[in-house]
Amino acid sequence: MLRDNSPITIPRVLYTVVLALAPIVAPAAELGPFQAGQDIGKTSRPGSAEFDAVAQTCVIAGGGENMWFTNDAFHFVWKRLSGDFSLSAAVEWLSAGGNAHRKACLLVRQSLEPNSAYVDVAVHGDGLTSLQYRLPGGGPTREIQIAQKMPGLAALQRQSNVFFVSLPAADGSLAPSGASIRIAFDDPVYVGLGVCAHDDKALEKARFSKVKLEQKRSRFSDKPVLHCSPETVAVASKDRRLIYHTTNHMEAPNWSRDGRSFLFNSRGRLFRIPIAGGNPEAIDTGFAVRCNNDHGFSPDGTRLAISDQTKGGKSLIYLLSASGGVPRQITPQGPSYWHGWSPDGLTLAYCAERNGEFDVYSIPAGGGEEKRLTSAPGLDDGPDYTPDGQYIYFNSERTGTMQIWRMKSDGADQEPVTSDSFNNWFPHPSPDGKWIVFLSYEKSVTGHPENQPVKLRLLPIGGGPIQELAALFGGQGTINVPSWSPDSKQVAFVSYELIYP
Numbered sequence: 001m002l003r004d005n006s007p008i009t010i011p012r013v014l015y016t017v018v019l020a021l022a023p024i025v026a027p028a029a030e031l032g033p034f035q036a037g038q039d040i041g042k043t044s045r046p047g048s049a050e051f052d053a054v055a056q057t058c059v060i061a062g063g064g065e066n067m068w069f070t071n072d073a074f075h076f077v078w079k080r081l082s083g084d085f086s087l088s089a090a091v092e093w094l095s096a097g098g099n100a101h102r103k104a105c106l107l108v109r110q111s112l113e114p115n116s117a118y119v120d121v122a123v124h125g126d127g128l129t130s131l132q133y134r135l136p137g138g139g140p141t142r143e144i145q146i147a148q149k150m151p152g153l154a155a156l157q158r159q160s161n162v163f164f165v166s167l168p169a170a171d172g173s174l175a176p177s178g179a180s181i182r183i184a185f186d187d188p189v190y191v192g193l194g195v196c197a198h199d200d201k202a203l204e205k206a207r208f209s210k211v212k213l214e215q216k217r218s219r220f221s222d223k224p225v226l227h228c229s230p231e232t233v234a235v236a237s238k239d240r241r242l243i244y245h246t247t248n249h250m251e252a253p254n255w256s257r258d259g260r261s262f263l264f265n266s267r268g269r270l271f272r273i274p275i276a277g278g279n280p281e282a283i284d285t286g287f288a289v290r291c292n293n294d295h296g297f298s299p300d301g302t303r304l305a306i307s308d309q310t311k312g313g314k315s316l317i318y319l320l321s322a323s324g325g326v327p328r329q330i331t332p333q334g335p336s337y338w339h340g341w342s343p344d345g346l347t348l349a350y351c352a353e354r355n356g357e358f359d360v361y362s363i364p365a366g367g368g369e370e371k372r373l374t375s376a377p378g379l380d381d382g383p384d385y386t387p388d389g390q391y392i393y394f395n396s397e398r399t400g401t402m403q404i405w406r407m408k409s410d411g412a413d414q415e416p417v418t419s420d421s422f423n424n425w426f427p428h429p430s431p432d433g434k435w436i437v438f439l440s441y442e443k444s445v446t447g448h449p450e451n452q453p454v455k456l457r458l459l460p461i462g463g464g465p466i467q468e469l470a471a472l473f474g475g476q477g478t479i480n481v482p483s484w485s486p487d488s489k490q491v492a493f494v495s496y497e498l499i500y501p
Contacts, residue, residue, distance in 0.1 A: 032058070033213040034192050037077035039064070041114035045203045047075025047195070058208045059094070060104075062195030067103050067122070067132070068141045071114040073200065076107065078192030084216035087191055088155035088166075088174060089208040091123040099198040100126040104206035106156040108163065109190040110136065119163045119183055120194070121156045125204075129154070131165050131179040135471075144179045144231065145241040147277045153210060159500055161185070162473075164227075178229035178245025180497045182453065182473055224498035226451075230262060230273070232490045233470045235435065235458065240470060243277055243492075251477030252293035253492040255485050256322075257301030262492055265291050270306065284324030287311075293480045294337040297322060298365075299345045305330075305338045307350075317350060319365065330367050339426075339481065340384040340392065341365070342409065349373075349383035349392055360394050362409075373411035382426040384482055385409065386433060386461075393417070393427040393436060404438055404459070417459065418466070424457075426480055432488040434461055437469065439479050450476040451496060473497050 031037065032051045039047050045063040052058075064073030091104045102125040109118040117136040123129050127149035134141045148167060155166040155174050164180035191213065197204040228250045230243045243262070250266040261272050263283070268290045271280035285291060288308035292315055295306045304322050309315045314334030318327035330348065340349035345365060352361045352370070360383045363370040374380040376398040383394040389409060396405045399416065402423040407414040418424050422440040425448050429436055436459040445452055456469040456479065472478070472495040483492040 031077060032056070033079060033211065034077045035079045037075070037192075038112070039074070040076050040112060040194075041071055041073035042200075043073050043075070044200045045197075047203070049075070049077050051077075055209065056211050058089075058193055058211055059205060060193060060195040060208065061203050061205045062197055063200060063203050064196045064198075065200040066101075066198055067105070067120075067194070067196040070134075070138060070140055072116075072118075072196070073114065074103070074105075074194045074196035076109075076112075076190075076192055076194040078107075078109075078112075078190040079213065080188040081191045081215065082187035082189070084158050084160065085191060086155050086157045086166075086214045086216060087212070088153060089193065089211045090153045091150075092207050092209075093125060094205040094207055098125050098202065098204050100124065101198040102204050103194075103196045103198065104208070105132075105194040105196075106154060107190075107192055107194045108156065108158065108185070110185050112190060117183065117185065119156070119181060121154050121165050123150060123154070123206075125198070131163075131181060133163075133181050133183060135183060136185070143239050144181070145239070146177055146179050147242060148177075157216075159216075162497060162499065164497065164499060176227055176245070176497075176499050177242070178227060178495075179242050180227070180229075180473075180495070180499075182471075222500050224500050227497045227499055229495045229497075230264065230492065231495055232275075232485070232492050233456065234490050235469070236489065238469060243275070244273055244280070249477075251494060252295065252480045253483050253494060254296045254481055255483055255492050257297055257299070257486060259486045263295065263297070263304070264494070265293050265295060270295065270304075285320065286326040288318060288320075288327045292337070293477050294339060294350075296338065296341060296481050298341055299343050305341060305348060307336065307338045309334070317348065317363075328367075330365070331363060331370065333370075336361070337381075339382050342385050343387055343389045347409075349385065351381040351383065360392070360411075371411075373407065374414065376414075380405075382480075384426075384428050386429045387431055388433060391429075393429060395425045395427060395438075401443065402441075404436065420466070422455075422457075427459075428479070428482045428484060429461065430484050430488040431486060434488065435459065436461060437479070437484070437491050439475070441475065448476050450474070451498060454478065456491065456493060 043063040047062045050059045062075030103122045105120040105122045107120040119133040130143040130145045132143045166174040167177045169175040233240045254263040270283040273280045290310045317331040320327045336352040358379045360374045378397040380396045404417040425439045427438040440455045452475040458467040479493045
């Protein structure tokens with residue numbers, strides 16, 4: 001990325017624009033970096049804007065009932081732009097009280113219609129900061145909540161169809177926060193600042209200081225940096241929460257049985273991180289220092305199953321204490337990749353390659369003879385038990401595309417569960433037995449590679465249509481292993497993004 005840091009020339013003027021129901025387009029000289037401003041949607045009280053060119057400060061008063069669901073109502077100052085850009089500002093509310101959900105936003109919209117596709121960085125009245133978005137084609141607004149509340153400075157940046165939030169790093173410079181979404185907007189788009197009172201009878205004011213809108217130019221010789229973000233998504237609302245962010249490659253979160261932490265693998269080791277966020281803590285796995293992304297907790301939470309290839313270069317399954325310790329080898333042959341633990345704690349289910357064929361196997365958790373459960377030509381992978389122990393869900397390509405299948409825990413009565421236009425992987429039954437969450441690739445994608453547009457989808461076990469839980473950039477490492485919260489209300493996963501420096 002070649003940065004164009006040339007300053008935007010802003011005349012030294014102070015202006016106030018008060019808008020009626022129809023848009024009022026003011027000369028560029030009066031709006032600093034923005035071209036125009038207006039109320040979007042139905043607002044009983046007209047909004048206004050003041051821009052101080054000397055201080056590079058914009059004060060916006062906005063009404064409106066909400067910026068959410070399928071329609072918006074707020075005050076917006078904007079500029080039409082094409083290509084890559086960065087919009088940054090510090091946000092503060094000018095009055096205490098007000099609705100906790102009032103929003104001051106750095107905002108990109110496809111159009112000025114109230115139901116437009118959009119993405120923003122929204123600072124709420126209670127300090128909650130989130131990346132909000134409505135995808136093209138309509139539908140409800142979704143959000144990715146950011147751990148840091150009311151940041152001193154924030155930026156919404158665009159690189160092609162990638163939109164990401166940057167926040168101050170330790171040295172004070174802006175750096176990607178881990179919150180990102182891919183949206184295919186048609187250029188030009190509307191870029192600017194907005195305020196919504198979240199109460200149509202009120203008018204709320206927010207000050208945007210250090211306002212900077214910069215056009216960016218791509219330099220394709222740069223190598224993009226991979227950003228990894230463990231997140232959670234709520235089944236009921238479909239809203240997401242950012243837990244952590246790193247440029248160290250990390251994969252496959254397991255939710256601990258007590259609900260307090262996540263387990264994940266990174267650079268051959270296992271780590272634990274609190275659900276509330278914080279710094280990862282390494283887990284002692286003894287000699288096993290080439291752990292892959294197939295790991296998880298025993299039903300009682302006291303033991304870990306790991307898949308490690310330190311010995312001989314082939315993945316073998318081991319058990320150890322959940323607090324760490326010396327691993328004990330379970331599978332006699334490799335490669336073997338753990339995926340499921342029976343609810344009674346007595347049996348492990350896994351994918352293994354034997355004589356050139358990848359199939360689903362089971363083995364006693366105490367060690368012993370493995371049992372082959374599938375034998376159809378093609379890959380069978382990702383086995384996980386239902387909470388009653390009667391069934392194993394897995395993915396199989398035996399019909400030509402990768403689909404979700406089900407069988408009894410002894411391998412009997414194998415039957416397809418999905419047969420759609422996606423390639424579906426890694427089914428995980430919820431602890432309450434109501435849902436199957438799984439990963440879906442586009443039909444053209446073979447295998448389960450990294451760095452692809454994917455979806456997390458929900459299948460009701462009792463019957464009903466498949467629901468989309470989240471759309472993201474990811475794939476391998478996103479949700480390879482069981483990652484439900486103990487109460488079945490949330491799912492943990494890792495999203496990825498490639499961002500140019």
